[in-house]
Amino acid sequence: MLKIYHNPRCRKSREGLAIVDASGEEFEIVKYLDNPPSYLELAAILGKLNLKPIELVRKNETVWKEQFKNRELxxxxxxxxxxxxxxxxxxxxxxxxxxxxxxxxxxxxxELFK
Known part of the structure; x- marks a missing residue:
């Protein structure tokens, strides 16, 4: 089954949800701002994405700029x-x-439907 980590306030996320919905496959919506993934869940997702953690970060968010930018993490x-x-x-x-x-x-x- 598909799972979409979704933010209803984000246009790109809504467009993504429409693509998932149109696929005809059964899916689960995770509103990740209300129900954040655990550390282990996020690490597993990163593995499936084949991305380094920094590649999944929204670096223009205020919290990143104020708390994490220019730090060695x-x-x-x-x-x-x-x-x-x-x-x-x-x-x-x-x-x-x-x-x-x-x-x-x-x-x-x-790409997931090919």
């Missing part, structure tokens, strides 16, 4: 920052079995 510290401040997580993320994509642009999500 380990991958573990970056993951913990995203867990503590889920607004930092790039969106949407769609997971299907052992694969995942970031829906930026939303058309990336179509």
């Amino acid at each position: 380990s991958d573990k510290e970056i993951i913990q920052a995203m867990v503590d401040h889920p607004k930092l997580i790039e969106r949407p993320i769609v997971v299907k079995n052992n694969e995942a994509v970031v829906g930026r642009p939303p058309e990336n999500i179509n």
